[in-house]
Amino acid sequence: xxxxxxxxxxxxxxxxxxTVLEWLVSxxxxxxxxxxxxxxxxxxxxxxxxxxxxxxxVRIHGGPGDKINVGEPLIxxxxxxxxxGIVGTVPTEEAPKRRVRLSAVLDED
Amino acid sequence: MSGRHTGQQHSHTVEGTDxxxxxxxxxxxxxxxxxxxxxxxxxxxxxxxxxEDTGWLAALLEAGRRVIxxxxxxxxxxGAPEDMDSYSPSRIRADLLQIAxxxxxxxxxDGDSSSxxxxxxxxxxxxxxxxxxxxxxxxxxxxxxxxxxxxxxxAEFDLLAAQRYLADGTPIADESTAGLxxxxxxxxxxxxxxxxxxxxxxxxxxxxxxxxxxxxxxLLVAGxxxxxxATLPDLAAIGxxxxxxxxxxxxxxxxxxxAITSRAFKQGAIxxxxx
Numbered sequence: 001x002x003x004x005x006x007x008x009x010x011x012x013x014x015x016x017x018x019t020v021l022e023w024l025v026s027x028x029x030x031x032x033x034x035x036x037x038x039x040x041x042x043x044x045x046x047x048x049x050x051x052x053x054x055x056x057x058v059r060i061h062g063g064p065g066d067k068i069n070v071g072e073p074l075i076x077x078x079x080x081x082x083x084x085g086i087v088g089t090v091p092t093e094e095a096p097k098r099r100v101r102l103s104a105v106l107d108e109d
Numbered sequence: 110m111s112g113r114h115t116g117q118q119h120s121h122t123v124e125g126t127d128x129x130x131x132x133x134x135x136x137x138x139x140x141x142x143x144x145x146x147x148x149x150x151x152x153x154x155x156x157x158x159x160x161e162d163t164g165w166l167a168a169l170l171e172a173g174r175r176v177i178x179x180x181x182x183x184x185x186x187x188g189a190p191e192d193m194d195s196y197s198p199s200r201i202r203a204d205l206l207q208i209a210x211x212x213x214x215x216x217x218x219d220g221d222s223s224s225x226x227x228x229x230x231x232x233x234x235x236x237x238x239x240x241x242x243x244x245x246x247x248x249x250x251x252x253x254x255x256x257x258x259x260x261x262x263x264a265e266f267d268l269l270a271a272q273r274y275l276a277d278g279t280p281i282a283d284e285s286t287a288g289l290x291x292x293x294x295x296x297x298x299x300x301x302x303x304x305x306x307x308x309x310x311x312x313x314x315x316x317x318x319x320x321x322x323x324x325x326x327x328l329l330v331a332g333x334x335x336x337x338x339a340t341l342p343d344l345a346a347i348g349x350x351x352x353x354x355x356x357x358x359x360x361x362x363x364x365x366x367x368a369i370t371s372r373a374f375k376q377g378a379i380x381x382x383x384x
Binding site: 013021022024034036039041043044045046047048050064 | 154158162163164167168295296297362363366367369370371372
């Protein structure tokens with residue numbers, strides 16, 4: 001098994017941090033891709049972040065009311081080794097997308 | 110996740126002019142066979158910000174509901190018409206009715222759970238939903254009103270102060286006006302002058318919930334710390350007095366901005382509308 005860490009994604013429009021409102025998953029839980037993970041609030045709006053992949057939640061960072069900076073760890077998944085390998089091949093530079101999505105930190109394998 | 114159809118803008122002429130409203134109809138993967146749900150966003154928001162990014166659309170589709178979203182005039186991907194009439198609440202309600210029928214909603218029929226329309230609104234969208242439910246009783250089945258208010262904060266908006274501020278930076282004395290304008294300016298996608306046209310049109314038709322009361326079952330929802338929805342119990346009383354079945358849901362620790370993502374809100378709405 002391998003661990004993949006996802007940082008708080010760039011939420012667009014110059015936002016540098018978000019406040020955790022409520023976690024919808026907890027450590028030990030098996031989640032599906034696109035399953036809602038967490039509600040966060042920025043200075044502009046509240047959003048629900050869907051899971052970028054399936055896996056078992058190992059750690060979550062920040063409780064309700066805690067601020068997290070863009071790029072700081074948000075959630076860590078445990079995934080089968082071969083899955084981590086596939087994720088690891090995704091290029092780090094992605095075209096900007098309107099939809100907010102988490103992407104993996106690739107240098108933590 | 111979802112099928113999506115209909116094109117750029119709603120171009121069905123209702124009152125001689127094209128409302129230029131952007132409409133989307135989202136089909137669930139497994140249709141529960143229930144009537145469609147129309148979503149009405151708040152001032153200075155959009156279908157995307159209010160319903161998609163917050164997880165509402167996905168949650169409703171997951172529950173097997175067919176969803177109709179629309180961006181209000183001057184918001185999101187809708188046009189920003191020049192004429193003031195396009196922004197009046199009565200005109201918007203007429204456009205919504207046409208949009209609902211174009212999207213396949215049919216008048217309520219006893220015993221047919223696919224007939225009619227459910228409406229979920231937030232803030233300004235709740236005001237529109239209340240009036241829409243009151244006037245379209247042959248179509249509307251149930252209402253969920255988030256962040257509602259007996260008065261319309263936009264009707265008390267100090268338009269002159271806002272225009273002065275935009276022209277030369279003169280500070281705005283009224284706190285509510287300053288807050289609403291700041292919110293509107295935070296989003297570069299907003300057409301600020303169209304939003305001010307909407308405010309002006311709303312001042313011409315301020316919300317009077319007692320004037321026309323929906324007689325359909327309603328769920329009123331607000332954050333515990335939502336200063337803009339402090340009058341929720343009064344609105345519930347107006348509905349109950351008129352004979353409507355009204356339920357209230359208060360979300361602990363939430364305010365007007367962050368109540369919208371609440372799972373309790375979504376689950377409450379989905380189960381309230383699943384009949």
